[in-house]
Amino acid sequence: MADRLSPTSYVVLGTIALRGPSTSYDLKRAVGRSIGYFWHFPHAQLYSEPQRLVDLGLLEAETEEGGRRRRTFRLTDPGREELRAWLAEPTPEHFQMRDIAELKLFFNEVGEPGDVERLAREQVAAHRERIAVYEDMQKRYASLDAVAKRMITLRLGLEMEHAALRFWSSLLEETDRA
Amino acid sequence: MADRLSPTSYVVLGTIALRGPSTSYDLKRAVGRSIGYFWHFPHAQLYSEPQRLVDLGLLEAETEEGGRRRRTFRLTDPGREELRAWLAEPTPEHFQMRDIAELKLFFNEVGEPGDVERLAREQVAAHRERIAVYEDMQKRYASLDAVAKRMITLRLGLEMEHAALRFWSSLLEETDRA
DNA sequence: CTCCATACAGTCCGAAACAGACGGTATGCG
DNA sequence: CGCATACCGTCTGTTTCGGACTGTATGGAG
Numbered sequence: 001m002a003d004r005l006s007p008t009s010y011v012v013l014g015t016i017a018l019r020g021p022s023t024s025y026d027l028k029r030a031v032g033r034s035i036g037y038f039w040h041f042p043h044a045q046l047y048s049e050p051q052r053l054v055d056l057g058l059l060e061a062e063t064e065e066g067g068r069r070r071r072t073f074r075l076t077d078p079g080r081e082e083l084r085a086w087l088a089e090p091t092p093e094h095f096q097m098r099d100i101a102e103l104k105l106f107f108n109e110v111g112e113p114g115d116v117e118r119l120a121r122e123q124v125a126a127h128r129e130r131i132a133v134y135e136d137m138q139k140r141y142a143s144l145d146a147v148a149k150r151m152i153t154l155r156l157g158l159e160m161e162h163a164a165l166r167f168w169s170s171l172l173e174e175t176d177r178a
Numbered sequence: 179m180a181d182r183l184s185p186t187s188y189v190v191l192g193t194i195a196l197r198g199p200s201t202s203y204d205l206k207r208a209v210g211r212s213i214g215y216f217w218h219f220p221h222a223q224l225y226s227e228p229q230r231l232v233d234l235g236l237l238e239a240e241t242e243e244g245g246r247r248r249r250t251f252r253l254t255d256p257g258r259e260e261l262r263a264w265l266a267e268p269t270p271e272h273f274q275m276r277d278i279a280e281l282k283l284f285f286n287e288v289g290e291p292g293d294v295e296r297l298a299r300e301q302v303a304a305h306r307e308r309i310a311v312y313e314d315m316q317k318r319y320a321s322l323d324a325v326a327k328r329m330i331t332l333r334l335g336l337e338m339e340h341a342a343l344r345f346w347s348s349l350l351e352e353t354d355r356a
Numbered sequence: 357c358t359c360c361a362t363a364c365a366g367t368c369c370g371a372a373a374c375a376g377a378c379g380g381t382a383t384g385c386g
Numbered sequence: 387c388g389c390a391t392a393c394c395g396t397c398t399g400t401t402t403c404g405g406a407c408t409g410t411a412t413g414g415a416g
Contacts, residue, residue: 006401007281014285025364035284038275042403047366068364068411080288087289091279091300094308097216097338099273103185104265106213106331107192110258111265119269126272153284156345160275163341167334184372203393220374225395246382246394357416364411373402382393 001082004056008041012049013058013075013083018150021074024050034150037134038157058082101168120172127165134158179260182234186219190227191236191253191261196328199252202228212328215312216335236260279346298350305343312336 015030016022022030024047031041050073053059058079063071075083101123108116134157141151193208194200200208202225209219228251231237236257241249253261279301286294312332319329 007276007278008402010281010285014281014288017288018285023364024366035281038277038280040274040403042405044367044404045402070365083285084289087282087285087293088296091282091297093278094304095275095277095279095342096218097273097275097335098185099216100185100271101269101273102216102331102334103188103192103213104269105334106328107188107196107261107265108330109327110192110195111262115265118266122269130272149287150284152286152349153280156280156283156342157275159341159345160338163337164273164334167337171330186373201393202395218374220376222375222396223373248394359414359416361414362412365409366407367409368407369405371403374400376398378395378397380394380396383391385390386388 001056002085005082005086007039008045008049009053009058010083010086011035011041012046012053012073013079016059016073016075017080017083021072023070023072025070035153038153053079117172117175120168120175123168124165124172127161127168131158131161131165134161179234180263183260183264185217186223186227187231187236188261188264189213189219190224190231190251191257194237194251194253195258195261199250201248201250203248213331216331231257295350295353298346298353301346302343302350305339305346309336309339309343312339 011031012027015027019026019030027046027050028043031046035041050059050061054061054073058076059073060076061071061073063069101119104119105116108119134154138151138154138158189209190205193205197204197208205224205228206221209224213219228237228239232239232251236254237251238254239249239251241247279297282297283294286297312335316329316332316336
């Protein structure tokens with residue numbers, strides 16, 4: 001069974017476990033405002049994956065009789081067990097940093113000397129802005145007990161953003177000096 | 179034209195620009211030992227993408243008459259121009275951190291209390307090991323002028339690894355104390 | 357009550373990515 | 387000569403992706 005489950009599967013199972021019975025639209029919003037900052041999950045997949053998980057017996061679904069006829073998914077016992085087994089097992093994968101800016105930096109010799117400075121300047125600004133967003137989130141949610149313990153991922157996000165900012169800032173200084 | 183080009187396209191164009199005429203096998207090796215540490219590019223794609231770029235006039239290819247009959251790709255002038263244009267344009271994409279460990283951390287409430295400690299311990303070890311790999315690479319290549327300037331990306335990689343190590347180490351201490 | 361904008365609910369589609377398996381053969385070494 | 391390995395590639399089915407598209411419930415303003 002576990003070999004049929006992808007990161008998207010676990011994100012769907014996990015999000016429903018955390019927040020309770022959810023529609024795909026709920027999932028889209030919840031994921032987009034949390035882990036979606038680090039790893040984007042396409043909207044269409046958050047509609048198709050729950051149905052697949054229903055077919056695998058890990059979720060069950062019910063559809064509203066009237067109104068918007070929304071389709072709400074809830075975790076089954078096997079679904080919860082799959083999620084818990086995944087959480088308990090070793091994690092061989094190393095993280096991937098998919099960063100276009102880094103690719104550009106790697107190939108910078110091929111371009112113009114000014115390219116790197118522009119890139120670094122823009123990255124410094126982008127990372128500063130993202131840090132501001134995360135810090136604002138920390139402030140806004142710190143007093144909500146229900147979500148405060150989920151801020152731990154935001155801490156990792158901030159740590160990584162500060163690291164990137166450090167790197168691009170020092171690169172910017174180096175290009176300024178050259 | 180640029181809307182037909184993906185990150186993989188630019189990685190192929192850029193790698194050939196940096197190292198000169200290359201076979202797909204060359205690309206596979208060169209990418210795997212550099213940016214492939216951060217962003218994995220599947221082997222089969224490094225065979226199919228150059229042909230697509232030939233069809234678009236950005237690469238040209240020649241096949242050996244005898245021996246291994248290897249197929250070597252070289253950059254055309256339009257290919258070089260595309261690459262340089264990409265390097266010069268703004269970079270709206272923010273990096274994505276695809277990290278299974280982070281997903282597990284986010285959903286940790288659903289699992290057992292011991293899960294987080296095990297995860298943190300494992301991540302500390304993994305990041306230490308990756309740092310050792312990168313530091314070894316830095317040492318080994320520092321004296322080779324031909325590649326020394328391409329170590330800049332490795333610096334970013336190290337910065338991010340140290341950030342991750344800091345985070346997981348402090349989390350490990352916190353779980354030890356709890 | 358009507359109208360309109362927006363939020364919500366979803367599907368579709370072509371292209372790209374992916375993982376892994378598979379087959380073939382040149383090359384170098386014992 | 388034989389064998390192991392490096393090199394050269396293709397194929398395949400599935401999943402992911404990005405974006406476009408359609409439909410409709412809902413709430414608010416006039």
